Amino acid sequence: MKSESKLFEKINSIYKELKIFADEYKIISRVELREKIKDLLQEIPLIKDDKKFLEENYDSTPINYLFLGSIKEIPDSINAPSLIEHINYKDITFYYGHTFGIDEKILEQARKRVYKFKNEKMRKILDTFLNKSDYEPAKIISDKRKILAIKGNSQYVILVYPSILILNDEIKDLSWEENLVFAVPTGISPGPYLNFYKINANKILLNKDFVWIVDIEDESVSPFVGYPKDKDLNSNFKSSQLARYASRVISMDIEDDF
Structure with missing residues (x-):
């Protein structure tokens, strides 16, 4: 239990950084979000037992666990970003919060x-x-x-x-x-x-x-x-x-x- 507690402390720390990232950009592409998660896992690394726990209990890698936790309707944590809306635009999948309004101009800026x-x-x-x-x-x-x-x-x-x-x-x-x-x-x-x-x-x-x-x-x-x-x-x-x-x-x- 102690090791699980430490794991979720790390996960919450990563979620906090992802929330800051999401608040800054508002609309984020799949590739940007997953690359940000990769970077944060370098800064806040999970040990072998952490990865094993996620695989055995959630059938997930650390990147997938954190990615899905950031885009699903009911977040895993109050610290997680809530990017529950998505749109495919010119071969890019974008995620954003349900209160954020998007239009062609916003999508074009994000695409660039x-x-x-x-x-x-x-x-x-x-x-x-x-x-x-x-x-x-x-x-x-x-x-x-x-x-x-x-x-x-x-x-x-x-x-x-x-x-x-x-x-x-x-x-x-x-x-x-x-x-x-x-x-x-x-x-x-x-x-x-x-x-x-x-x-x-x-x-x-x-x-x-x-x-x-x-x-x-x-x-x-x-x-x-x-x-x-x-x-x-x-x-x-x-x-x-x-x-x-x-x-x-x-x-x-x-x-x-x-």
Whole structure:
């Protein structure tokens, strides 16, 4: 019981910080909230027994427990934020309190904030990924969307997009070059990725270019369209279920046409 008491003291301390965070921003995206929880778990870490207790009694990881406790209708604690309302807006899930009124202007401001947040997180994850694959420290060039990765005679130009929807809108106007990588984050549903794959995958493959998916929460990079020849890159990729699913779905669509 004593250990459980200490656990919930830590949880309440984290909830207090999350409430301050929620009060400051009013409307918070799923990725921002979960990343804030990750940061707070670094500052107020749970021990192995704490994690075991949450898993055995709540079938939950610390991040999921705190996340769900912040968005459900009846909070676990008076210290927890009450982000019980949600809305999906341009491939982003936002949470907010029931007394907070939202409109298009508020959503657009929040979207821009989240896109900036995602870009910064993705660049850091890509930098770590490239360093693990023995590339020179990534150079951010031009509008901070573009990253140059070099290893010997191998070079990749990586364009970072905060949403697959943005890439889908802009790809038709891009200047194509070999070894171009389009990096996008994970999204709230597979639909936009399948649509993008169906429309653009063949052209990307013919140009010897690639699409990578960056998972901000688990800090991983997965191939979505195309595989580079570099064994170091391939060995550091996380296996991509979405790429296999997209390929299978598109193949089924083609078979249905005959």
